[in-house]
Amino acid sequence: MTPLDDIDRKLVMALARDARQPASILGKRLGLSQPATWRRIRRLEEAGVLSGRRLRLDAAKLGFGVTVFLGIKLATKGRVSLEDFERAVSGIPEVQTVEHVLGLYDYRLRVVARDLPDFERVLRRRIMTLPGAGEVEANVLLSEERLAGPL
Structure with a gap:
């Protein structure tokens, strides 16, 4: 298991809500610079905590009722x-x-x-x-x- 600090947890939760958020915005919310935010994201990806980014589709609007x-x-x-x-x-x-x-x-x-x-x-x-x-x-x-x- 990868040890996560409070900032990592907040970062993971923010990305789970919307993975499209720019690192600059995430960093401001977490009190980090954009490069520091990217380093954390990269570290979490390399550790397997974050794996890919998903698009949520609306099945009904695509014809699957x-x-x-x-x-x-x-x-x-x-x-x-x-x-x-x-x-x-x-x-x-x-x-x-x-x-x-x-x-x-x-x-x-x-x-x-x-x-x-x-x-x-x-x-x-x-x-x-x-x-x-x-x-x-x-x-x-x-x-x-x-x-x-x-x-």
């Missing part, structure tokens, strides 16, 4: 490798996240679709045909009250 969380149990553990399943499911563009979890299901997926018939097509033609896919439970997202933020 349905989000579904799927719990998937592998039907044939041992006969199909986890890597084969993960590689295959990662190739489906509608699948936004793939999480290997401990519990009732082996995997949790976040899937977007244009509407429910489109989701049914993705489920039947792509997800249910994955190597080792067994039992599936779907939960349709009704609303998202809080977006992911800093830890």
